[in-house]
Amino acid sequence: MSTRQGPGPRPGFAGWVAAVHARADDPVPLGSGVLLDARRVLTAAHVVFANGDARTGLSATLPMSDDLMSSRFAVEQVVVPAGWPHDKRQDAAVLILREAVPGDEAARVRTPAAASLVDEAWWACEALRAQ
Numbered sequence: 731m732s733t734r735q736g737p738g739p740r741p742g743f744a745g746w747v748a749a750v751h752a753r754a755d756d757p758v759p760l761g762s763g764v765l766l767d768a769r770r771v772l773t774a775a776h777v778v779f780a781n782g783d784a785r786t787g788l789s790a791t792l793p794m795s796d797d798l799m800s801s802r803f804a805v806e807q808v809v810v811p812a813g814w815p816h817d818k819r820q821d822a823a824v825l826i827l828r829e830a831v832p833g834d835e836a837a838r839v840r841t842p843a844a845a846s847l848v849d850e851a852w853w854a855c856e857a858l859r860a861q
Contacts, residue, residue: 745795746837750777750825754789754802764837765792768830775810775823782815784808790825795835804828 748771749759761777771790778785788805792798806828811820 745792745798745833745835747792747794748773749791749793751789751791751802752785753787754804756789759791760785763790763825765790765831765835766824767836768832769827771805771825771827773823773825775814775821776818778805778808778823778825779810779815784810784823788825790827792831792835797833798831798835803831 746765748763748765750761750763750771750773751759761773763771763773763777766772778788785808788808790803790805791801792803804827805825807826809824809826811817811822813820814823
């Protein structure tokens with residue numbers, strides 16, 4: 731598998747990138763996620779489940795945020811689709827953080843007109859737009 735980056739626009743600001751940790755003092759993340767707003771992180775359900783149950787004691791960090799990279803945010807609740815973990819096709823989870831992330835770190839999702847995307851390079855997140 732090649733890890734070489736291809737041509738095209740590259741992310742600029744990426745403070746919305748979240749790392750999901752098993753514990754508040756865990757240095758190695760279980761997986762990644764996207765900060766949706768000040769209190770919600772979207773991740774994969776398999777990242778936050780172990781042996782069929784949601785892990786407890788989870789925390790999230792924002793490793794690409796200049797201002798908050800050393801901050802930890804405790805997870806208060808894990809929300810998954812009703813069929814998980816038996817229906818693995820719905821591999822999504824929303825982590826509700828105990829406290830709000832300060833500032834404006836959340837991903838800015840773009841909603842461009844479909845016609846403007848024809849024959850153009852584009853990203854779904856405003857933060858990933860070519861600088």
